[in-house]
Amino acid sequence: SKSNYYGYLYPQFYDWSCPQAKEIVKSVVAKAVAREARMAASLLRLHFHDCFVKGCDASLLLDSSATLISEKRSNTNRNSVRGFEVIDEIKSALEKECPQTVSCADILALAARDSTVLAGGPNWEVPLGRRDSRDASLSGSNNNIPAPNNTFNTILTKFKLKGLDLVDLVTLSGSHTIGNARCTSFRQRLYNQSGNSLPDYTLDQTYAAQLRTRCPKSGGDQNLFVMDFVSPTKFDNSYFKNLLASRGLFNSDQVLVTKNQATLALVKLYAENNEIFFEQFAKSMVKMGNISPLTGYRGEIRKNCRMMNS
Ligand code: HEM
Ligand SMILES: [Ca+2]
Numbered sequence: 095s096k097s098n099y100y101g102y103l104y105p106q107f108y109d110w111s112c113p114q115a116k117e118i119v120k121s122v123v124a125k126a127v128a129r130e131a132r133m134a135a136s137l138l139r140l141h142f143h144d145c146f147v148k149g150c151d152a153s154l155l156l157d158s159s160a161t162l163i164s165e166k167r168s169n170t171n172r173n174s175v176r177g178f179e180v181i182d183e184i185k186s187a188l189e190k191e192c193p194q195t196v197s198c199a200d201i202l203a204l205a206a207r208d209s210t211v212l213a214g215g216p217n218w219e220v221p222l223g224r225r226d227s228r229d230a231s232l233s234g235s236n237n238n239i240p241a242p243n244n245t246f247n248t249i250l251t252k253f254k255l256k257g258l259d260l261v262d263l264v265t266l267s268g269s270h271t272i273g274n275a276r277c278t279s280f281r282q283r284l285y286n287q288s289g290n291s292l293p294d295y296t297l298d299q300t301y302a303a304q305l306r307t308r309c310p311k312s313g314g315d316q317n318l319f320v321m322d323f324v325s326p327t328k329f330d331n332s333y334f335k336n337l338l339a340s341r342g343l344f345n346s347d348q349v350l351v352t353k354n355q356a357t358l359a360l361v362k363l364y365a366e367n368n369e370i371f372f373e374q375f376a377k378s379m380v381k382m383g384n385i386s387p388l389t390g391y392r393g394e395i396r397k398n399c400r401m402m403n404s
């Protein structure tokens with residue numbers, strides 16, 4: 095009775111079965127972000143890392159068990175993705191009000207939207223009705239999610255494999271306007287960009303020197319850096335302004351202005367016009383949220399986001 099019979103997502107999915115669902119998610123996310131501003135970024139990223147592996151099906155949330163290896167162990171996720179306790183808190187609040195009704199995959203989609211809004215970004219209606227997977231894919235997590243040192247072509251290919259295009263790539267990369275990154279994610283650019291012991295000269299060298307002080311050649315792997323040094327907790331277009339000043343933190347950020355004329359033009363547009371960035375961000379997030387969801391009688395509504403129902 096609670097399955098998505100029609101096979102597509104729509105914002106009113108819980109209007110009858112759990113009319114309080116959206117409010118419950120929003121209030122727990124708001125509390126968590128008030129405790130720690132970075133949590134908005136962490137929750138936004140969870141939806142991305144879920145959707146790029148087997149679609150938006152909460153596969154990312156499953157812990158390892160006798161029959162399953164968690165995606166949390168992948169190279170991209172290990173010591174990096176966070177926010178699972180907040181998802182648990184949302185889920186238990188929802189289970190009290192509407193038992194086994196709201197999927198963990200939909201919680202991730204709603205929390206990503208609420209986080210964006212709380213950080214000052216755009217709002218959008220979240221299509222709902224995703225169901226939760228009964229498996230996970232460690233290899234998918236290792237292979238499908240772009241890495242910060244991937245080339246432009248590799249990153250674009252990984253987006254296209256998920257039905258996303260060049261506009262989505264540039265726009266969604268704008269998420270790096272909030273949140274933190276570890277030294278290990280960009281060290282290569284500071285010391286040895288192409289195996290010749292030289293830094294990446296497409297990175298502003300004053301900025302590079304600052305980064306080196308807390309990201310040494312060896313050690314300090316987990317040291318944290320803000321990704322947008324201008325407004326690290328505010329969702330705005332300053333990420334794109336940084337790219338034009340050669341101050342993108344990752345190789346994957348900077349290549350948007352150094353490798354392709356079309357992405358460069360978009361970066362310039364967004365740097366000049368926050369409103370256009372916000373409008374497209376909302377559209378691209380809905381598009382990402384539509385990556386092969388489980389609907390109908392496929393999948394299940396988990397009781398606990400960390401494990402499948404027995
Ligand atoms: C285009 C390819 C992308 C690459 C290569 C990439 C890579 C990364 C890396 C390496 C980090 C830092 C991880 C760490 O050091 O622990 C990061 C953080 C982050 N990414 Fe991306 N990312 C990409 C796209 C996206 C997209 C599409 C979104 C959201 C829709 C996103 C949202 C975030 C956020 C919000 C953070 C900060 C998380 C936090 O502070 O907890 N990224 N990303
Ligand atoms: Ca998934």
Ligand SMILES: [Ca+2]
Nearest residue numbers: 271322325328
């Ligand atoms: Ca910012």
